[in-house]
Amino acid sequence: MIRKFTFFLLLMFSAIFFAQIYKPLDTSDYAQRKEFARNYMANNELLIKDLKSKYSGKAGSELPKIYKELGKDFDDKVKNKDFTFNSVFDAKVKSLIERLRKNNPQIPQNLKILIAKNNTPNAFCFADGTFVINMGLFSWLNNDDQLASVISHELGHKITEHTLKAFLSMINQNQTDKLVVQNIKSNKVNRNQRAFDVLRDRIYQKGAKNRKQEMEADSLGYVVFKNSNFKKNEFINALKRLEDFDTISPRQLNVETYKKFFNLPKQEFNDKWLAKEDFSLYNYNNFNNKLNKDSLKSHPEVTLRINNLKKIFPELKNEVADEKASESYAILEKIARMETLPNFYHSEDYGLGIYTSLQFLQDGEEEKYYKNWLGKCFGKIYEARKNYNLNRYLDRVDPKNQSESYQQFLNFMWNLNLDEIKNIADYYQYKES
Known part of the structure; x- marks a missing residue:
């Protein structure tokens, strides 16, 4: 009951x-x-x-x-x-x-x-x-x-x-x-x-x-x-899901998305904001690690974990597709998804908050809600830029370890000057709220 x-x-x-x-x-x-x-x-x-x-x-x-x-x-x-x-x-x-x-x-x-x-x-x-x-x-x-x-x-x-x-x-x-x-x-x-x-x-x-x-x-x-x-096989399916996770979403953020959401009434979009740093002259292959990264991982590769389980428990050898979520789980899944931005904001991950907001907006999800969080995160980025501690909240470009989409985003953010950041923050916090 x-x-x-x-x-x-x-x-x-x-x-x-x-x-x-x-x-x-x-x-x-x-x-x-x-x-x-x-x-x-x-x-x-x-x-x-x-x-x-x-x-x-x-x-x-x-x-x-x-x-x-x-x-x-x-x-x-x-x-x-x-x-x-x-x-x-x-x-x-x-x-x-x-x-x-x-x-x-x-x-x-x-x-x-x-x-x-x-x-x-x-x-x-x-x-x-x-x-x-x-x-x-x-x-x-x-x-x-x-x-x-x-x-x-x-x-x-x-x-x-x-x-x-x-x-x-x-x-x-x-x-x-x-x-x-x-x-x-x-x-x-x-x-x-x-x-x-x-x-x-x-x-x-x-x-x-x-x-x-x-x-x-x-x-x-x-x-x-x-x-x-x-x-039984959902144990394996869960491991596969966890293997695919990345804190920074690998989903592509299109150039058109920048132009759509940052071409403002009082601040037209500037193509120079999308200019990228040139790393072509740096040869990363010249760097030799003194430590073997695979040996440093505390969590073994998921593939090895799955193979180990299949070896011990033969009933797991046959792969089965993921079960559909129950109605009660689907509701909680949606709530957790909507809490993504409040969680980023709480942990002061304002750069990731902006990147994720843009991805949700690009997909046409809850536009008013994500525009509001876009403004809140830009407000914090403005404060950080003004106080010379932006590095604390926004990554630097790292071509070796970041997707092209995320590198493009970071270049865009670092190319904005203080007034431009403030204009974006004000627009989405007040005009679009």
């Missing part, structure tokens, strides 16, 4: 949602934030006390320091309104976790759910049972089963206490490193190369351990997932 009522409310919300300009999720949740922060810090203190009783020596002194610092950092994020409380997403996540828990008694009972105002499709679980789901998961994944698969993976990390094990390994490694450094200092022969060799080996070893943990979490997570009668 409760599920039916919740679904009814979602449908009612959907009808209202599509009938008017979308309003971002309410963040006037001071009482909930204060209560959560108080409980979180109290639980973290209990955790620290427990660690002191369980571990002696270096681990017994260092672990409490690490968890105290983590607790303070997380408390700052709560106070900074990085999470939404009692949002429309909570019921969906709780229902999926309850479904996972039904045939998996090893899942902790004390999980507390938080939805992060973050567009990256990710999730993580803290030692005290606080489970954080990024809003980006809802807009990037395709259905309930894929969302449940990511939650299952993170539960795999939680059940095996991977974070705690990583901290213990780090503490032990620090002790070993001190002895190695002393040895390097005692012998001056080829000291720099020997120091770099030690650093490289430590980094590679750390990467290898992290990759092993990811694959362990995949395997355990999949067992939890299939025990709960979710569609």
